[in-house]
Amino acid sequence: MVRLCLALLLAGQAAGPSFIYQDPAADQAIRRAMHATYSLDLVEARKTARTLQKSLPDHPAGFLLDAETYWWEAQTDPTREDIEDEYFRVQDRTVDIAEKALKSKKYPVVEIKAYLASAWGSKARFRLTQDGVGWSTVRDGMHAHGYAEEVYKAAPDYTDILVGIGAYNYFTGKIPGILKPFALLFGARGNAPLGLQQIRTVIEKGRYAQTEARIVLFTALMKDEQYEKSLEVVKQLMADYPGNYTLYPWVTEWHRDQEKFVSGIEYFEKLAAQKQPSSVKLAQYALYEKAVLQSEQRRPADARATLARLKGLAPPDAALARTIRSFESKLKS
Numbered sequence: 001m002v003r004l005c006l007a008l009l010l011a012g013q014a015a016g017p018s019f020i021y022q023d024p025a026a027d028q029a030i031r032r033a034m035h036a037t038y039s040l041d042l043v044e045a046r047k048t049a050r051t052l053q054k055s056l057p058d059h060p061a062g063f064l065l066d067a068e069t070y071w072w073e074a075q076t077d078p079t080r081e082d083i084e085d086e087y088f089r090v091q092d093r094t095v096d097i098a099e100k101a102l103k104s105k106k107y108p109v110v111e112i113k114a115y116l117a118s119a120w121g122s123k124a125r126f127r128l129t130q131d132g133v134g135w136s137t138v139r140d141g142m143h144a145h146g147y148a149e150e151v152y153k154a155a156p157d158y159t160d161i162l163v164g165i166g167a168y169n170y171f172t173g174k175i176p177g178i179l180k181p182f183a184l185l186f187g188a189r190g191n192a193p194l195g196l197q198q199i200r201t202v203i204e205k206g207r208y209a210q211t212e213a214r215i216v217l218f219t220a221l222m223k224d225e226q227y228e229k230s231l232e233v234v235k236q237l238m239a240d241y242p243g244n245y246t247l248y249p250w251v252t253e254w255h256r257d258q259e260k261f262v263s264g265i266e267y268f269e270k271l272a273a274q275k276q277p278s279s280v281k282l283a284q285y286a287l288y289e290k291a292v293l294q295s296e297q298r299r300p301a302d303a304r305a306t307l308a309r310l311k312g313l314a315p316p317d318a319a320l321a322r323t324i325r326s327f328e329s330k331l332k333s
Contacts, residue, residue: 019107020107077318160208281314287309
């Protein structure tokens, strides 16, 4: 018995530090926080993420999950600068903790570098969605890709890292020919078909990044004008996370890109009717998208009527009220 215990101890030491997903409690906390975030239950997501921070204060997982909630909150209310400030405060802390974890070697290097890739990639995505392409966006994206490449070379079976690798391959592979000489200065030599394959691999086999991969896939399919397939992706996301109304503008974009205004208006009218019995809030967000498409169709009077109907259901939440005010000012111009 003593020899057996000693053998097991030595085997554990030889294997090195454990990955966080090997801890059932941590694994379940990560999954709960991610599901709550994608469902826009941000209070619950932050509660779970911060519990993980307390149990693993020297690991970046809980801090990265916390930061991600602010990206989704920014999608619901893009005009609030305080959300952006809080996002970068938490995400900078994520990076700091991860860099210290690399030095301590308490956790697998591959895992910590994967979290660093995610943190920098998330920062690039936040800058892109809030402010557009700029040097800071490119810089953060380069940091993310550098860490992702290191993880991929060291552990090609670390499937979740393929989200970043695949996105990089796809989008740099789609750079217009006239811009390729500039892209090459940054080492951007992507392979779009390989990128799509890698993204699909994460959807099939990923541990935590399956939903993120589907989000990237939607964007890629839209860029390729594979509209039917992209619609299938976003509809599945909406089915999996029925409370996430930030997905509604994606459907608006899908209809706008094809100038399918009539079918888009009908879609959101049906969605509003479907959501209203259980959630007036979701019905209001659906009606707002209907008004947007009516405006795109140059029907401002109909758009105003839809907004009036929206307000008649109940007072809109603060974020939607601000969005409506901004939209109405454009309708008047």
